[in-house]
Amino acid sequence: MIKIEDIQNYGKEHLESVAASATNVQSGVQAIATAYGDYAKKSFEDTKSFVEKLSGVKSLDKALEAQSEFLRTSYETFVAESQKIAGLYGDCAKQAFKPYEGLVAKFAPATASH
Numbered sequence: 001m002i003k004i005e006d007i008q009n010y011g012k013e014h015l016e017s018v019a020a021s022a023t024n025v026q027s028g029v030q031a032i033a034t035a036y037g038d039y040a041k042k043s044f045e046d047t048k049s050f051v052e053k054l055s056g057v058k059s060l061d062k063a064l065e066a067q068s069e070f071l072r073t074s075y076e077t078f079v080a081e082s083q084k085i086a087g088l089y090g091d092c093a094k095q096a097f098k099p100y101e102g103l104v105a106k107f108a109p110a111t112a113s114h
Helices: 004-055 060-112
Strands: none
Touching: 004 060
16 A cells, blocks of 8 residues: 555655756756767868868879868768767766666566555
8 A cells, every 4th residue: 555655755756856867968968069069160170171271282183182081081080979979868868767767666566566
């Protein structure tokens, strides 16, 4: 039998979990936004550097070499930053649901025994 105190405690714990989850999600979203901003800034700087380098090239061979180098480094940076950002999304999701683990574990045995 469930007591009124248990329901009140559950409500209080649930409210605290929601508050903790919101704080965790906010931190995660800020980290993701910062990572996107850093990637955009680096991408812009790399493109600017490439255009400057390309404008000083005198031969087709050197232009193709510069373009190949730019494409290779751009791809490598994209892959690395995408993995980093995907990891941040995963961490954010884990942190968002972490406060609920205790509540689920607390009530799971009670519901399983009925």
